Amino acid sequence: MSSKPSLRLQVPKKGTGGAGGAPSTRSGPGIEVLFQRAHEKLSRFKAHLIVLSGKGGVGKTFIATSLALYLAKKGLRVGLFDADETGAAVPFVLGERNAEVLVVEKTKELLPLESRYGIKFMSIEPFLPEGETPLLWEGALRTRFIVDTLSNTRWGDLDVMVYDLPPGTGDEVITIAQVIPPPRFAIIVSSPGQIAESVVRKAIVFAQKMQLPIMGLVENMSYVDCNGEKVEVLGKSTADKLAKEYDIEVLARIPLDPAIRRAHDEGRPIYEVAPGSEIDYTLAELAERVYGLLRVMRIL
Numbered sequence: 083m084s085s086k087p088s089l090r091l092q093v094p095k096k097g098t099g100g101a102g103g104a105p106s107t108r109s110g111p112g113i114e115v116l117f118q119r120a121h122e123k124l125s126r127f128k129a130h131l132i133v134l135s136g137k138g139g140v141g142k143t144f145i146a147t148s149l150a151l152y153l154a155k156k157g158l159r160v161g162l163f164d165a166d167e168t169g170a171a172v173p174f175v176l177g178e179r180n181a182e183v184l185v186v187e188k189t190k191e192l193l194p195l196e197s198r199y200g201i202k203f204m205s206i207e208p209f210l211p212e213g214e215t216p217l218l219w220e221g222a223l224r225t226r227f228i229v230d231t232l233s234n235t236r237w238g239d240l241d242v243m244v245y246d247l248p249p250g251t252g253d254e255v256i257t258i259a260q261v262i263p264p265p266r267f268a269i270i271v272s273s274p275g276q277i278a279e280s281v282v283r284k285a286i287v288f289a290q291k292m293q294l295p296i297m298g299l300v301e302n303m304s305y306v307d308c309n310g311e312k313v314e315v316l317g318k319s320t321a322d323k324l325a326k327e328y329d330i331e332v333l334a335r336i337p338l339d340p341a342i343r344r345a346h347d348e349g350r351p352i353y354e355v356a357p358g359s360e361i362d363y364t365l366a367e368l369a370e371r372v373y374g375l376l377r378v379m380r381i382l
């Protein structure tokens with residue numbers, strides 16, 4: 083029924099080398115058609131959660147995957163789309179770094195990757211050559227990969243689709259902001275410190291300009307839990323200040339915890355690596371909060 087993929091995009095197959103050779107943007111349908119298709123396909127999902135920050139390394143991937151994992155643990159049908167083409171990390175964080183995408187021969191649809199923790203996901207990673215070959219695609223190809231993959235994947239019915247975005251407000255981020263239909267919400271990830279604050283401000287304004295409703299702010303690496311006392315080792319929390327200024331909610335403050343690196347290295351969720359810990363508790367609360375807000379809005 084299915085075989086290895088041969089994308090219309092001519093994305094190089096794993097191990098063939100040549101991510102530097104830009105694939106043709108002219109093959110396949112026009113980008114407007116792909117946008118329309120993606121929009122229609124994604125409209126079947128109940129909600130879209132777009133995790134963005136502007137700032138690199140604040141924990142977007144950690145928050146996006148954790149949110150997906152904890153929502154799935156609650157029994158929701160969850161998808162996770164890795165929109166970071168240069169720094170794709172979702173397959174690693176989910177412990178599925180060797181996952182292979184299959185294509186349905188008859189329809190040429192892609193089958194989503196499946197996490198052992200009950201999430202359907204997609205990433206550019208399985209299409210790339212192994213090793214350190216960097217992705218040298220310019221904007222149109224980055225856009226095309228996202229829109230093509232979103233529209234051409236047989237996702238099935240999903241309650242929530244979570245999107246992990248790269249830092250900045252470049253092509254991938256703009257594409258996601260344009261193609262994702264309502265009901266869609268941005269979850270802004272910040273961390274303490276003035277530099278993070280100024281970059282996160284830009285992400286908030288970006289969301290506003292793109293008419294992307296902001297569900298709230300998650301401050302990651304917010305404090306270290308020292309026997310119940312919250313010690314702000316990276317600097318004073320800016321979450322309340324930002325929330326007040328832009329009239330958004332603080333959804334969660336997540337502690338700095340080495341268990342997270344361990345969970346990422348092992349490709350396992352926090353609820354397995356550090357059950358009952360402060361970090362487990364705050365992530366479960368975050369998922370509960372997001373779920374509650376979607377329920378209140380009668381989306382779920």
Ligand SMILES: Nc1ncnc2c1ncn2[C@@H]1O[C@H](COP(=O)(O)OP(=O)(O)OP(=O)(O)O)[C@@H](O)[C@H]1O
Nearest residue numbers: 138139140141142143144249303337338339342343
């Ligand atoms: N609260 C935390 N405590 C400790 N380590 C963390 C925490 N959050 C994330 N990390 C670690 O920090 C690193 C960066 O996290 P992550 O990859 O999620 O950030 P990102 O914002 O997605 O980065 P990028 O901008 O490169 O996509 C990872 O090694 C991750 O394990």
Ligand SMILES: [Mg+2]
Nearest residue numbers: 142143166171
């Ligand atoms: Mg990331």
